Each structure stands twice: as C-alpha cells, then as structure tokens.
Amino acid sequence: MSMTYEEALQWIQERLKFGIKPGLERMEWMLGELGNPERRLKSVHLAGTNGKGSTLTYMRAILQEAEYKVGTFTSPYIEVFNERISINGTPISNEDLAELVAAVRPVVEALEETDLGAATEFEVITVMMFYYFGIVNPCDIVLIETGLGGRFDSTNVVYPVATVITTIGYDHMHILGETLPAIAGEKAGIIKPGIPLITGVEQPDAYEVIQETAAAKQAKVYKLGEQFAVEHTESSASGEQFHFQCPFASYENLCISMRGAHQVQNAALALMTVFYLKTYQSFLIGEEHIREGLRGAFWLGRFETLSTEPLVIIDGAHNPEGVHSLVETLRTHYSDKRITVLFSALGDKKADRMIAQLETVADRLIFTTFDFPRAVSPRLLAAHCRKEHEVFDDWQEALEQVLPSLTGGDAFIITGSLYFISEIRAYMLQT
Template sequence: MFTTYKEALEWIHARLRLGIKPGLKRMEWMMERLCNPEMKIKAVHIGGTNGKGSTVAFLRSILQEGGYKVGTFTSPYIEQFNERISVNGKSITDEEVLRLSNIIRPLADELEETELGGPTEFEVITAMSFYYFAEVNKVDIVLFEVGLGGRFDSTNIIQPIASIITNIGLDHTNILGNSYEEIAFEKAGIIKGVTPIFTAVKHQGALKVIEEQAEKRQAPLSKLNQEFSITSHRSLEKGEMFTLKTKPQTMDQLEISMIGQHQTENASLAVIAAQYLNQQGFVVTEQAIRSGLKNAYWPGRFEILSENPLIVIDGAHNDEGIAALVHELSTRYAECYIHIVFAALKDKKLDQMISKLDEVANQISFVSFDFPRAADALDLFSLSCSQNKIAVEDGWKDYLIEAIKTLEPNGILVITGSLYFISEVKPYFSNFRKIPHIACDKPIYI
C-alpha cells in the first residue's frame, strides 16, 4: 500500500516502461474485478487526431453552464498529473490519487502474473478514472478523451451516449498506419452500434472510412459541411466568431475565446453534441451554449502567456497542428518579427513540420528537453532550411530567458512542439516575472 501521493505517482509513471500495449483485455479484466464501474457512467467519447482536448473543454463548459456536474478524462496533462481526471474543470486531489492508486495497485500486481501481463501507465490511469466517476465522486456525465487511436484504446470499453471524431491526421503512423484511411479505421473503432457519431473529418478518404463504419454499426452520422456547417467566420482580438447552421436551428455570432479558425470546428462539434444531449434527458439552453463556448479554456493551445512582451505557447505536435499554427501566425501576426522555439519527439514526421515553420519564422530555435523520446536539437536543426536558425542542446530554460530579453520590439515569441515540452514550459514561465528585466505585463494565464 502506498502511504504518500509521491509514492503513488512514482508507481504510475514507472509503468511507462511497459510502453504501449494495444488491446482491451487487461481493461476488461480489471473492470470485472471492480464490478464494472464503466457501465455505471453516462459518457461522451471523443477521438480524433487534433482537437480532442479543445472539444472536451467546449462541451464541458457548455454542460457546466447548464448546471451539470461534468467529469473529464484527458491526456496528456499540461501542468499537473491530477488534471487528467477532473470534475467541472477542477483536478482531483492528491489524496484521491493516493486512494485510487491503492485500489488499482493490487489488481495490477495480480494481472502481472497472468498471461495478459501488467497494465500500462495509461491503462492504470483509465481504470482509476472509471472507478472515480462511478464510485468516488459521481457525476452527471463524463467526457472521455481517447488516448491513442480508438479501436484498441483503453477508454474504448465504455458504451457512450454519443461519440465524436474531431479530425484525422498522419500522426502515430508507426502504430496506427501510414495512410489517412488506415488511421481513420482505428479512430472509427469508437463508433458503437446505433450510437450517434459527430465528426469534423474533411479528408475524403478518411471520411469514407468513417461513413462505412457508421453504416456497418447503424450509427447515425452527422458530418461537418453536410448535417452542420460553419459560416460568417471572423477572427477577434482574443478568439473567434462564427455562425453555426444545424438542422434544429441556426445560431448566429457564436463567440469562443480560443484562438484559431480550427477551433470553430471543435466548438461546433461540442454544440451539436450538446443539442443531441437535449434529446437524452439533459437540458442545455442556447444561453448555456453561448456562455459555455465563450468561457471555455484549454491550456497550451495558442495560449497567450503575456501581451508585453508577446509570448505564445502552442502544443502543435504534428503536421496538422503546425499547419493551423502557421495559418494563425501568418494571418494575425504577419507584421511581427516571429521567433519560434521548437522542441519535438523524435518519432514524429518532423521534416514537413519544420518546413512549414521555416516559412513563417523570422528566427527559429531548436531545443532539446529531458524526455526519453525527445529529438536532439541538432537533428531538428539539420532539417531546417532557415537562414536564421540556432540549436540549443542544453539549458532551454536559460535560453528562453535570453530570447525574451532580446525579443524585437514588434516581436512575438512562439514556443511550440511537443505537448510534453509545453507541459514543462508553462509552469516554468511563472518564474520569468521574478527575474529582473523579464517582468511581463498583462499575463493572460499563469
């Protein structure tokens, strides 16, 4: 038995050594021993390549504005491990993590002795979330974000009220497949029989796979630009505004505080899911939708940390994420001197990502960070064609301080790449204000 939160957390993270083990049998084994808590939960399942977390944030905020108690299970975390399991946006406590770990640990040890083998880190955390929402802190509804893929993801043992697939991109190709169609097949694995599925997938090959799997399971399918559409989009100083047309109604001038045209798609998915929940015993008014969208916040997604100097962090960790980032920089900040600091995982397709960043950056810096799969700064540097580039092998923290000190008067510092890197940068940023001559005015989120 663990006696401290630190011991429990070390045990959970130590299970990273088991890597990724696709399949549902270990989860089913643990759930049976726990009397199937996953069957006691009303849930919405959210999968896709990019936009899962933002969609969760929009839908949670809408439902919370409607007066509901909403659980969320998300990954990875940005500032603290506990945020992966939250209620109404508030992370579970250290004491609750300790309690849940002591419940799951004996099962993990017993499972280790079977032919199935021990559960992975993600399976342990997923099991903790199921038990928590069903037995420890009961909620009205839970929004489960898929960890990887969908078909064999640990969360895919739930029977949701509805499912959402945000988009499809070429990410985790070593596991999910090398084509949009192969990846779409894995993502479509969360589609359940006669359970509505909402999607913003635009790639025609991927969308065809989604359509085929939905038809096979007799799941009603609503698609962006068909059953619902976005019009009259315009960017605001701190967000976006758009009109959403759906079969029930047209909602004009919806406003979100997250930056990026792509966020209007994630917001629209949350809205149509909320409208469907209105038919399933929930009451979600138009006012709750409007307020929920505007108040929704998700860390590390084009997040403005400071206005003076202008500092942005964005967890653009794949080609689609980088494309969205570059679009916003080229449209919103075309007149600025753009300095990009980039770190990534070495198992990503990095050449195209860096090529896109080269196009928009006046200066680009590549850094290494302490993570087993982190790419070497020099390797990133070698992929860049920029005339103004630098590689920082050690000491990214000191380098960020220097980058802020030397930022051009009309400059913007954009820190981007791996979410694991962003999760280290954001907590560290709060220390910048304590350093002489680095005080930042008007911090947005600290």
C-alpha cells in the same frame, strides 16, 4: 493499504517501463474485478488526431454553464498529473488520487500473475478514471478522450451516448498505420452499434472508412459541412466569431476566445454534440449556457498567451496538422509581428513536415530539446531546416537569450511537443 500522494504517483509512473500495449483484454479483466464501473457512466467518447482536447473543453464549459457536473479524462497533462481526471475543470485532489491507487493496485498486481501480463501506465490511469467516476464520485456526464487511436485504446471499453471523431491526420503512424484510411480505421474503432457519431473529418478517403464503419454499426453520422455547418465570420484580438446551424437549432454571432479557424471547427463539433445531448438525452441547455460556455472556454497550452509584454505564446502543435493550424492562426492574427519560433519535438513525429511549415512564418527559428526519453536532438531537427536557424541544447539558455531582445513588434512562439511546452509553461510562470 494507504499511500501518500508521492508514493501513488511514483507507483503509476513506474509503469511507464511497460510501454504501449494496444488491446482491451487487460482493461476488461481489471474492470471486471472492480465490478465494471465503466458500465455506470453516461459518457461521450472522443477520438481524433487533433482537436480532442479543445472540443471536449467547449462541451465541458457549456454543460458547466447549465450547472451539470462534468467529469473529464484527458491526456497528457500540462500543469499537474491530476488534471487528467477532473470534475468541472478542477483536477482530483492528491488525497483522491492516492486513494484511487490504493483501490486499484491489488487488481493491477493480480493481473500480472495472469497470462495477460502487466498493465501499462495509461491502462492503470484509465482504470482509475472509470473507478472514480463509476463508484467514488459519479457525474452527470463524463467526457472521455482517447489516448492513442481508438479501436485498441484503453478507453474503448466504454459504451457512450455519443461518439466524436474530430480530425484525421498523420500521427503515431508506427502504431496506427501509414495511410489516412488506415488511421481512420483505427479511430473509427470507437463507433458503437446504434450510437451516433459527430465528426469533422474532411479527407474523402478517410471519411469513407468512417462512414462505412458507421453504416455497418447502424450509427447515425453528423458530419461537419453536411448535417451541420459553421460559418467563420470574424477574427479579432479577442478570438473568433461564427454562425452555427444544425438540425436542432441555429445561432448567429457566437464567440470563442481560443484563436484560430480550427477552433471554430472544434467549437462546431462540441455544439453538435451538445445539441444531440439536449435533444435525445434530455439535457437542459439554454442559449445563454451556450454563448457563455463558448466564450469562457479555455484549454491550457493551445495558443496560450503567457505574456503580452513581451508577447509570448505557447502552442502544443506536435504534428503536421497541428503546425498547419498554428501557422494559419499566426498569419491571421500576427502578420504584423516579427515572429521567433522555439521548437522541440519527439522522435515519432514528422519533424520535416512541421519544420517546413514553420519556416514559412518564422523570421527567426530556434531548435532545442528537453529532458524526455523520446525527445529529438536539436541538431537532428535542424537538419530538416532550409533557412538560417539556431540550435540550443538547453532550452532555458534559449529563453534567456531571446526574451530580453523582444520588443513590441515581436511575437515569441514556443511550440512542439505537449510535454515540452508543459515544462516551458511551468518555468515561465514561476519566474
């Protein structure tokens, strides 16, 4: 049954009503009906509280420079829905998405007649991704980002050639657990028997859980700071510079354009994974591919400059760890600026901890909201604030007041939910 792109997108998004359902049974059933396309992929599986998207982007950029065809699966989207399933950074076409829905829809609807119940939106998109990369448009490698957690995430039916756990932090605690070890246990669920793990997890209690899981599954661990290392040497207007060393190679004076010390760590995780692929999976990757890939890598909505005059930056810092990285990056790069922060968040986040950190760098702090089911009232956000602030129910009104007042000495930082900055980004690029 053929469908238009608009009909296909509507059908997918109608499944938001089924919410979040952790578990792999529905995925396994649907993929079995489709011939298990996930078994045809050569893939890297990434989990973590923060840094998944940036780490994946560095890997993709390096592999692209080496002329590999790289599929990616990421979430949420920033510009267009289709970007969640991309090849070499280009979202699949509207036609391909519509054909994917037509292909998987009979199976998805057949699932509803079983005791397993209806598939969620994310499960459907994940099935579409596996079908696309496994059957419709195979790639040399597919980089797959978990949506939530790891152990019961819909993507965790894949058997990759390497796994990556970037960081552990307090996010989605109502689902993943209240403590770092509990959250780490969920993330560690992506570790497969005999498959190596590359990780940047720092907290000893969280890393212990990951290490124990890896040992039980005989998965070799490459830990940042132990089996491989990075030295951040310089921050400048053009980005960050660093040295990198691992068991397979060492490089000096590598450069990335994405700013912040946390991006150096993300790049190190990507490099370690790339060197594993080069050493054990026969990927042909040279020094020029590494240097050019890192330098050119860019991830929408991550400390992204929308305007230089006036200076407007958006950053999807949507949890305490993300805000900490944002604050440190602002201190490093814009300590000479008067900083105005516009902030909005979802209800399942630690808004009090995020706001406390933003207060330390913001000369002007503004709270707002946006049209999204879990978006928090700006007054509830403001209740956590201990310094003078402003509240706007309409974020467009906030922009209209702030933007004309900015001078060369100002930096306007728009941050919080990725869904929020996606709206802001689209609006500002159109006006």
